[in-house]
Amino acid sequence: MNDDLQNDSIMSLADRYMFQTYGRFPVALIRGEGCRVWDEEGNEYLDFVGGIAVCALGHSSPVVSRALEEQSKRLVHVSNLYYTKPQVELAKLLVENSFADRVFFCNSGAEANEAAIKLARRYANEKFGPDRHMIISMDNSFHGRTMATLSATGQTKIQFGFDPLLQGFRFASFNDVKSLDEIMDDSVCAVILEPIQGEGGVVCPDSGYLKEVRNLCTEREVLLIFDEVQVGMGRTGRPFAHEHYGVTPDIMTLAKALGNGLPIGAMLSTEKLSPAFGPGSHATTFGGTPLVTAVSKAVVQSLLEDGWIENAKTMGQYFKGQLDELVRRYDFIKEVRGMGLILGMELKVPGAPVVEACLREGFLINCAQENVLRFLPPLIVQKGEVDLLVEALDRILGELKTDEEI
Numbered sequence: 001m002n003d004d005l006q007n008d009s010i011m012s013l014a015d016r017y018m019f020q021t022y023g024r025f026p027v028a029l030i031r032g033e034g035c036r037v038w039d040e041e042g043n044e045y046l047d048f049v050g051g052i053a054v055c056a057l058g059h060s061s062p063v064v065s066r067a068l069e070e071q072s073k074r075l076v077h078v079s080n081l082y083y084t085k086p087q088v089e090l091a092k093l094l095v096e097n098s099f100a101d102r103v104f105f106c107n108s109g110a111e112a113n114e115a116a117i118k119l120a121r122r123y124a125n126e127k128f129g130p131d132r133h134m135i136i137s138m139d140n141s142f143h144g145r146t147m148a149t150l151s152a153t154g155q156t157k158i159q160f161g162f163d164p165l166l167q168g169f170r171f172a173s174f175n176d177v178k179s180l181d182e183i184m185d186d187s188v189c190a191v192i193l194e195p196i197q198g199e200g201g202v203v204c205p206d207s208g209y210l211k212e213v214r215n216l217c218t219e220r221e222v223l224l225i226f227d228e229v230q231v232g233m234g235r236t237g238r239p240f241a242h243e244h245y246g247v248t249p250d251i252m253t254l255a256k257a258l259g260n261g262l263p264i265g266a267m268l269s270t271e272k273l274s275p276a277f278g279p280g281s282h283a284t285t286f287g288g289t290p291l292v293t294a295v296s297k298a299v300v301q302s303l304l305e306d307g308w309i310e311n312a313k314t315m316g317q318y319f320k321g322q323l324d325e326l327v328r329r330y331d332f333i334k335e336v337r338g339m340g341l342i343l344g345m346e347l348k349v350p351g352a353p354v355v356e357a358c359l360r361e362g363f364l365i366n367c368a369q370e371n372v373l374r375f376l377p378p379l380i381v382q383k384g385e386v387d388l389l390v391e392a393l394d395r396i397l398g399e400l401k402t403d404e405e406i
């Protein structure tokens, strides 16, 4: 530990030297283990943010440390001019456990969506000609912060000040097939959507909706892209969220939990689209380095084989049940939504004071939109830890209620 960088000076140095792009909480975290993290003053926090759905195996996972240590001594990076073993092994593992036949590796969720957009356009261009290039996205969606992915994001606050946005995107309402049908003309090559909208406030698809979207896309020969960057890799209690709804996409994007914190994204598709991404069509220097893919392979194997996806399902059901109890008790809670360990509690009041009170009591949670408390704990979370959070939340909401009445 660096003794001359005290807690407050980490914060003041960040204020002085870094772009102020993040509205950060006033804590500097220095260590983590399992579902717990500690700040420099030794305060302990139970982590229900999980690095925003990233740290599925928790902090300081031995699975990660072991793979990182072994691979870092063997080969870290050589470029995609050469074959490397961990990359191929991870691709095989993902293909064998999903609908997909082919994988492209990159470094983030936004980049995975960039690859998906490029693949869809290139495929449609070769098959139907250049006029078929439009991509339909959903209102309230989130697909990333690069120019293409923020143009595909259905939230004006994320697009503000960055005009001109990229052309070739139009928007439908989530959970409304009619609004999709109305704008799906011959210029459309793909539809991109999150099976559960994460940043949008944990918005789940109505029953039958994704099937109707799939059918419409198949009928019009339009590609369907599922952005599973946040909900994939077991978070919902199945390896991929779309598996709950009995539909498969043509393209799927992954990132967040794929590397448990090491930067990796992936774009997967069926064999049919593979020829559109031939040599020279797309590339990235760091995508799928031996180091990152060796760690990711160990992470994915552990998620699939060590029962953590099942744990996400059972803990998610228990957690949701406990949160539903709170809905009954406090009339300023609108509802609880979600599946597995992506849960959202929509309030009729702003969520920020609750998030701040949780932090003071030693719990990390965050807020999606203004008023949806979002819970994304590591998939290894245990019942006792869920109970601690729910008890704290009950206390905090109780005080909020008293304050409101005064």
Ligand SMILES: *Cc1c(COP(=O)(O)O)cnc(C)c1O
Binding pocket: 107, 108, 109, 110, 111, 113, 142, 143, 144, 145, 194, 198, 199, 227, 228, 229, 230, 255, 256
């Ligand atoms: C986080 C997220 C992204 C962007 O991922 P980055 O790694 O931040 O680029 C894209 N789509 C969804 C659904 C996300 O939750």
